[in-house]
Amino acid sequence: MTEKSSLTKAELVTLLSTFIDPNLIIADQETQRPYECDGLSMYCQMPLLVVLPETLDQVQGLLKICHQYGIPVVPRGAGTGLCAGAMPDKNGVVLSLAKFNQILDIDPVARMARVEPGVRNLAISEAAAEFGLYYGPDPSSQIACTLGGNVAENSGGVHCLKYGLTVHNILKIKMFTVEGKLISLGCEGLDSAGMDLVALITGSEGLLGVVTEITVKLLPIPEKAQVVMAAFDSVQKAGDAVGQIIAQGIIPAGLEMMDGHAIRAAEDFAKAGYPLDAEALLLCEVDGTKEEVHEHIEQVELAFQQLGAFEVRVSQNEAERALLWKGRKSAFPAVGRISPDYYCMDGTIPRGQLAYVLTEMQKLSEYYGLRVANVFHAGDGNLHPLILFDANIPGEFEKTEEFGARILELCVKVGGCITGEHGVGVEKIRQMHSQFSEQELAQFHAIKDAFDSAGTLNPGKGVPLLRHCQEYRTLEKPAPSGGNH
Amino acid sequence: MTEKSSLTKAELVTLLSTFIDPNLIIADQETQRPYECDGLSMYCQMPLLVVLPETLDQVQGLLKICHQYGIPVVPRGAGTGLCAGAMPDKNGVVLSLAKFNQILDIDPVARMARVEPGVRNLAISEAAAEFGLYYGPDPSSQIACTLGGNVAENSGGVHCLKYGLTVHNILKIKMFTVEGKLISLGCEGLDSAGMDLVALITGSEGLLGVVTEITVKLLPIPEKAQVVMAAFDSVQKAGDAVGQIIAQGIIPAGLEMMDGHAIRAAEDFAKAGYPLDAEALLLCEVDGTKEEVHEHIEQVELAFQQLGAFEVRVSQNEAERALLWKGRKSAFPAVGRISPDYYCMDGTIPRGQLAYVLTEMQKLSEYYGLRVANVFHAGDGNLHPLILFDANIPGEFEKTEEFGARILELCVKVGGCITGEHGVGVEKIRQMHSQFSEQELAQFHAIKDAFDSAGTLNPGKGVPLLRHCQEYRTLEKPAPSGGNH
Numbered sequence: 001m002t003e004k005s006s007l008t009k010a011e012l013v014t015l016l017s018t019f020i021d022p023n024l025i026i027a028d029q030e031t032q033r034p035y036e037c038d039g040l041s042m043y044c045q046m047p048l049l050v051v052l053p054e055t056l057d058q059v060q061g062l063l064k065i066c067h068q069y070g071i072p073v074v075p076r077g078a079g080t081g082l083c084a085g086a087m088p089d090k091n092g093v094v095l096s097l098a099k100f101n102q103i104l105d106i107d108p109v110a111r112m113a114r115v116e117p118g119v120r121n122l123a124i125s126e127a128a129a130e131f132g133l134y135y136g137p138d139p140s141s142q143i144a145c146t147l148g149g150n151v152a153e154n155s156g157g158v159h160c161l162k163y164g165l166t167v168h169n170i171l172k173i174k175m176f177t178v179e180g181k182l183i184s185l186g187c188e189g190l191d192s193a194g195m196d197l198v199a200l201i202t203g204s205e206g207l208l209g210v211v212t213e214i215t216v217k218l219l220p221i222p223e224k225a226q227v228v229m230a231a232f233d234s235v236q237k238a239g240d241a242v243g244q245i246i247a248q249g250i251i252p253a254g255l256e257m258m259d260g261h262a263i264r265a266a267e268d269f270a271k272a273g274y275p276l277d278a279e280a281l282l283l284c285e286v287d288g289t290k291e292e293v294h295e296h297i298e299q300v301e302l303a304f305q306q307l308g309a310f311e312v313r314v315s316q317n318e319a320e321r322a323l324l325w326k327g328r329k330s331a332f333p334a335v336g337r338i339s340p341d342y343y344c345m346d347g348t349i350p351r352g353q354l355a356y357v358l359t360e361m362q363k364l365s366e367y368y369g370l371r372v373a374n375v376f377h378a379g380d381g382n383l384h385p386l387i388l389f390d391a392n393i394p395g396e397f398e399k400t401e402e403f404g405a406r407i408l409e410l411c412v413k414v415g416g417c418i419t420g421e422h423g424v425g426v427e428k429i430r431q432m433h434s435q436f437s438e439q440e441l442a443q444f445h446a447i448k449d450a451f452d453s454a455g456t457l458n459p460g461k462g463v464p465l466l467r468h469c470q471e472y473r474t475l476e477k478p479a480p481s482g483g484n485h
Numbered sequence: 486m487t488e489k490s491s492l493t494k495a496e497l498v499t500l501l502s503t504f505i506d507p508n509l510i511i512a513d514q515e516t517q518r519p520y521e522c523d524g525l526s527m528y529c530q531m532p533l534l535v536v537l538p539e540t541l542d543q544v545q546g547l548l549k550i551c552h553q554y555g556i557p558v559v560p561r562g563a564g565t566g567l568c569a570g571a572m573p574d575k576n577g578v579v580l581s582l583a584k585f586n587q588i589l590d591i592d593p594v595a596r597m598a599r600v601e602p603g604v605r606n607l608a609i610s611e612a613a614a615e616f617g618l619y620y621g622p623d624p625s626s627q628i629a630c631t632l633g634g635n636v637a638e639n640s641g642g643v644h645c646l647k648y649g650l651t652v653h654n655i656l657k658i659k660m661f662t663v664e665g666k667l668i669s670l671g672c673e674g675l676d677s678a679g680m681d682l683v684a685l686i687t688g689s690e691g692l693l694g695v696v697t698e699i700t701v702k703l704l705p706i707p708e709k710a711q712v713v714m715a716a717f718d719s720v721q722k723a724g725d726a727v728g729q730i731i732a733q734g735i736i737p738a739g740l741e742m743m744d745g746h747a748i749r750a751a752e753d754f755a756k757a758g759y760p761l762d763a764e765a766l767l768l769c770e771v772d773g774t775k776e777e778v779h780e781h782i783e784q785v786e787l788a789f790q791q792l793g794a795f796e797v798r799v800s801q802n803e804a805e806r807a808l809l810w811k812g813r814k815s816a817f818p819a820v821g822r823i824s825p826d827y828y829c830m831d832g833t834i835p836r837g838q839l840a841y842v843l844t845e846m847q848k849l850s851e852y853y854g855l856r857v858a859n860v861f862h863a864g865d866g867n868l869h870p871l872i873l874f875d876a877n878i879p880g881e882f883e884k885t886e887e888f889g890a891r892i893l894e895l896c897v898k899v900g901g902c903i904t905g906e907h908g909v910g911v912e913k914i915r916q917m918h919s920q921f922s923e924q925e926l927a928q929f930h931a932i933k934d935a936f937d938s939a940g941t942l943n944p945g946k947g948v949p950l951l952r953h954c955q956e957y958r959t960l961e962k963p964a965p966s967g968g969n970h
Contacts, residue, residue: 196681204680350597417678
């Protein structure tokens with residue numbers, strides 16, 4: 001990694017201006033401001049330059065220059081990420097792919113679309129709708145986030161329980177290596193020869209290359225979708241119900257959970273008709289053909305009743321379905337209304353551990369004296385605890401960060417992982433030490449070296465430096481909640 | 486890569502015997518014979534030694550010694566592979582994982598099983614049946630092949646159209662690095678932090694490590710399955726029908742195709758009731774709930790009629806379903822009866838190219854004067870052309886190899902790939918040059934180096950040496966079928 005480049009900022013601007021429109025090279029701090037962070041605004045950093053190339057030749061030229069002079073490059077999509085994966089490097093260039101926003105091709109017979117990295121997630125489904133098709137992964141930012149960013153963070157969404165993460169929905173990637181060489185990975189068939197570099201690149205947070213084209217799978221739009229709401233008087237009962245529904249062989253399109261704090265905040269805001277006395281609410285969506293949905297909805301309804309829900313309600317039409325989802329979809333901003341600040345965590349646990357982890361999290365909440373609201377993808381065990389805090393109270397942010405770290409460590413302890421769909425970025429780089437051994441981290445470094453030995457692609461993200469390992473372990477405190485599991 | 490180790494065979498045996506039962510170290514040629522090849526017997530090689538360790542400590546000890554002395558190690562499962570991926574190295578040790586054949590754990594709530602690499606594919610489904618669960622990927626060798634080999638080759642099967650390849654059905658892997666360090670990759674949640682090394686290892690043919698434990702996903706056993714047989718008077722019509730069925734939004738559990746040669750050979754052998762005057766036959770299986778299957782079968786039946794099938798038949802009970810599949814399942818041995826020898830190819834193409842590729846393949850068949858029978862997973866574009874030849878006719882095997890290479894190049898030309906589920910191994914290592922550019926191959930080498938810089942893990946497989954690149958391109962002949970596509 002280069003601390004200082006051998007080019008001055010002015011020299012770099014001059015060099016880039018020979019082949020990139022100077023209006024697309026942002027050198028002044030005021031215009032750079034929107035690029036100082038991604039969606040996780042607590043981590044920010046002004047870059048050396050922001051550049052928005054318009055052609056592949058320009059991207060290649062930029063990469064070659066940066067490689068030659070050891071200048072860090074941070075690729076950036078729409079900046080909606082939640083792990084500071086696109087946070088600038090102070091000596092580096094933010095390479096925005098925003099101008100690459102074309103859907104190049106839709107092939108309804110092969111059920112594929114070829115898109116540029118700056119295409120918005122939802123735009124693919126909008127364009128494919130005329131063929132009765134859509135793109136599966138639906139992160140909550142799907143109206144704004146772009147496919148390049150989705151690939152970088154392996155994004156999920158409400159429906160990834162049934163339809164998978166980004167990695168399960170892409171076939172082929174074209175990318176520039178750090179030296180500016182264009183390579184093509186994967187193929188349009190189900191399998192690909194050689195090592196699975198498409199999967200390796202997906203979720204690698206811009207550390208291995210700059211993606212310039214993505215071939216995605218398209219799915220048929222389901223004939224029908226219906227949702228069941230089930231209210232419980234404890235999070236344990238709801239947590240167990242999640243495991244049981246899945247164990248019965250039903251694969252819902254989405255299976256979401258909210259706890260008491262989230263229910264009341266959401267209901268107050270969205271008037272979705274959620275029972276205010278519930279301590280946990282599940283929303284279970286089933287999609288498919290009419291017959292399939294009818295049959296599964298009956299099974300789900302019955303199961304929830306048997307598993308101790310005190311109220312079960314099934315949407316009878318699209319308006320009712322939309323209303324039940326409205327509460328869930330507005331839960332984050334609704335929680336924002338009951339606290340000056342909140343910090344959204346992201347971790348994954350085996351489904352069977354839901355009840356245990358929610359209980360332990362409650363203990364941590366009491367220990368730290370900070371409320372936590374839970375709104376999450378229960379079906380795939382992807383937690384999104386929202387820690388409520390007030391940044392104006394001295395020390396409360398630090399306490400929040402520590403509470404967050406404890407939650408991630410708890411996920412690891414029960415066999416889960418420190419991310420579900422938000423990625424590692426800067427935010428969770430220390431927790432990589434809880435997840436992986438030094439040998440495993442060394443293997444990540446070896447792969448990073450295989451793509452970018454100088455370490456100029458998105459430095460400081462995703463994979464922690466090994467010399468921090470011992471330091472981090474020394475810092476570890478005994479778990480306040482006590483028991484090992 | 487080490488041409489000769491600094492230990493003699495006798496010294497190595499002595500060293501290994503200090504911690505491995507000498508009965509499990511096979512040094513004499515006669516007992517080694519069963520290990521000289523995998524299922525692709527045209528490539529064979531006797532090894533230095535075959536070793537069948539019984540404990541992880543023994544595997545580790547063996548790897549450490551081989552690493553120290555630069556002795557090649559070729560990991561081996563059941564040896565049912567079809568690309569010579571497990572062909573021994575003459576100076577190396579064949580490391581059989583056959584003794585690691587325990588299912589360690591089945592968790593029905595999390596729908597996961599933890600297995601050792603020597604567990605047979607079908608054994609997982611047998612053990613999970615009491616929970617109403619099964620393991621999805623079903624290679625035709627599933628009664629014998631083992632999970633370790635499935636991971637090495639990213640195996641598929643008839644049902645991977647709906648349920649995915651091995652890579653889509655595993656969550657976690659434990660493996661030894663070439664130095665004998667144990668690392669754990671992936672997690673029990675849907676996503677994993679860091680780079681997707683589980684996907685990278687899957688399909689890497691033992692070049693990156695020795696897998697010692699695999700956590701697989703389990704699926705609910707479908708309530709019902711039914712199959713539709715559709716007969717066509719041309720492969721083009723059947724090829725187009727495949728694309729249309731998928732484009733209509735139906736995802737069959739399996740969608741298989743046989744051409745005229747295969748139909749007549751299979752019918753003669755299995756008496757499945759296939760129409761002998763058909764030039765192409767499709768078998769389309771639908772599974773799910775009763776209602777779902779009922780609805781989809783009606784759609785599929787109607788679609789085949791509209792797409793020009795001259796006969797459409799739906800299985801009315803399990804006996805009829807089994808009979809329709811019996812023909813397909815016995816097609817390979819049945820074709821074996823109409824020719825002294827056959828060579829089973831494996832390549833993948835985008836579904837929309839099926840009719841074109843089958844026509845081109847027919848032209849190649851005429852050019853080489855060799856018959857070709859097609860029996861394959863049409864739904865996911867995974868071709869298995871069987872080239873019929875007679876090894877006793879001088880030059881005919883060489884002609885067959887060349888014909889096979891042409892077929893793989895055709896797959897690449899239409900946007901597909903040189904393997905579907907059999908892997909690259911020794912067999913297709915030259916065709917890696919048609920699939921990938923030198924830059925892309927260089928990236929594969931860099932990753933290999935990141936795991937095994939001395940190149941002692943399964944040398945000579947999967948990734949061709951770069952210095953062969955130019956040589957191979959010089960050898961290329963103009964395509965006999967003429968046209969570019």
